[in-house]
Amino acid sequence: MSGYWIIFASEVIDQEAQKEYGRLWGPISEKYDAKIKVLDQGALVETQGSSRVLVVEFPSYSQAKACYEDPAYVEAKSYALRAAKREVLITEGEFAW
Secondary structure (H helix, E strand, C coil), X not given: CEEEEEEEECCCCCHHHHHHHHHHHHHHHHHCCCEEEEEECCCCCCCCCCCEEEEEEECCHHHHXXXXXXXXXXXXXXXXXXXXXXXEEEEEXXXXX
C-alpha cells in the first residue's frame, strides 16, 4: 500500500529558504521514489491559515516515514519550516480515483 505526505502550508514567506528546500528535495525524492501528486493553491476551508496543499506519494508507508526521518530530509525540512508554516500528515492508503 502506498504511503503519503499530506502537507498543508501557508503562503511562502521566505523565498530563499523555499529555493534551498527545493534544491535539497530533488535528490531526496529520487532516493525514496517520491512523486508529487497534488500541488494546489485552491480554496482550502476549515484550516488554520493554510493556503496550499501538497500530496506526495511514496511506494509504501515505511518509505514515507523513512524519508521524513532521513538526516538529509531533516536538513531540508529546516529550510521548509523557514519558508512557510506547515502541517504534515504521514498516512497510507490508495487513491480511490
